[in-house]
Amino acid sequence: MMNGFNVFMEKHIVPFAVKLNEQRHVAAIRDAFMYTFPITMAASLVILINNLVFSKTGFIAQILFLPKFFSTLGKCPKVINLSN
Secondary structure, eight states: OHHHHHHHIIIIIHHHHHHHHHOHHHHHHHHHHHHHHHHHHHHHHHHHHHHHHSSTTOHHHHHTTHHHHOTTGGGHHHHHOOOO
């Protein structure tokens, strides 16, 4: 069964994918996604850490009792938040 699938892919899909890959416009979009992906991942991690640690009601802040030790912890996201 897998052999039939491989034959179908090599006969019908691979030639189309090769032609599509040779298009310079599609290649430019592909390369743009490849270049921006690490930046997107890094920004996602910063946002995740911001919401988990620096939020007064965040998961990690509650486990480590951070609001008890740092009374101004609730003001931190306002400093770091870039959306406003």
